[in-house]
Amino acid sequence: MIPGVLAVAGSDSGGGAGIQADLKTMLALGVHGMSVITAVTAQNSLGVQGAWELPVEAVRAQYRSVVDDIGVQAVKTGMLASAELVETVAELIGGTDAPAVVDPVGVSKHGDSLLAASALDSVRTKLLPVATVATPNLDEVAQITGVHVESEEQLREAAAAVLAYGPRWVLIKGGHLPGDAVDLLTDGSQEHWLRAPRYDNRHTHGTGCTLASAIASGLAKGLSVPEAVAAAKEYVTGAIEAGFALGEGIGPVDHGW
Numbered sequence: 001m002i003p004g005v006l007a008v009a010g011s012d013s014g015g016g017a018g019i020q021a022d023l024k025t026m027l028a029l030g031v032h033g034m035s036v037i038t039a040v041t042a043q044n045s046l047g048v049q050g051a052w053e054l055p056v057e058a059v060r061a062q063y064r065s066v067v068d069d070i071g072v073q074a075v076k077t078g079m080l081a082s083a084e085l086v087e088t089v090a091e092l093i094g095g096t097d098a099p100a101v102v103d104p105v106g107v108s109k110h111g112d113s114l115l116a117a118s119a120l121d122s123v124r125t126k127l128l129p130v131a132t133v134a135t136p137n138l139d140e141v142a143q144i145t146g147v148h149v150e151s152e153e154q155l156r157e158a159a160a161a162v163l164a165y166g167p168r169w170v171l172i173k174g175g176h177l178p179g180d181a182v183d184l185l186t187d188g189s190q191e192h193w194l195r196a197p198r199y200d201n202r203h204t205h206g207t208g209c210t211l212a213s214a215i216a217s218g219l220a221k222g223l224s225v226p227e228a229v230a231a232a233k234e235y236v237t238g239a240i241e242a243g244f245a246l247g248e249g250i251g252p253v254d255h256g257w
């Protein structure tokens with residue numbers, strides 16, 4: 001049986017991030033990708049020109065259609081836009097017997113907001129508690145916990161602050177720090193440090209979506225969380241190295257490397 005992975009996320013019309021990156025990652029990693037679209041963005045290499053969230057009922061119906069018939073071996077969440085959608089998705093995931101990778105998407109690389117400020121509290125109290133793995137970057141850590149990480153040593157403090165909201169594991173993505181791309185995966189007792197060389201490539205659109213989807217794909221195939229995260233880090237590092245120019249701005253990571 002081919003494992004099924006469900007992405008609950010926003011559409012990126014430019015094909016670099018969001019649902020489009022999720023499905024490309026899943027195809028590349030040999031799982032069956034499915035989607036619950038939460039929002040539609042008008043987006044290209046220069047940024048997000050517009051965003052429209054879907055009605056809660058449309059999100060709920062997509063989720064039920066997939067889970068009630070096909071079934072899912074893992075779920076991944078990305079852009080959830082509003083407090084109402086965050087709470088709806090948290091409730092749906094909480095009632096599903098599959099691991100959930102939560103990418104608490106806040107702001108795009110261009111600085112466009114993909115989550116209302118009023119939704120942050122729902123992320124903390126509803127969404128993080130149902131996550132098997134949460135994958136915040138340092139901006140998202142600061143938004144969620146108030147911890148501002150400026151050095152590798154502070155990644156531990158950031159991880160503890162996120163774990164306090166209840167995810168089973170947290171992967172703090174330290175890619176915005178200078179030097180090697182260092183991430184910390186921990187469940188509060190085990191610690192796994194993941195290190196990859198930094199590629200001098202500005203075409204990194206879709207990195208976060210790709211990493212979270214790759215983790216979910218690994219979990220669906222039966223890997224443990226540390227195994228799935230290590231494999232996903234390797235996948236996204238290759239995709240970043242192969243990222244290519246498209247349009248006038250930041251191009252996408254490449255799934256065909």
Ligand code: PLP
Binds near residue numbers: 010011043206
């Ligand atoms: N657009 C959508 C729909 C997303 O879900 C995301 C990230 O999760 C982005 C854009 C931002 O991608 P990036 O920060 O890699 O440019």
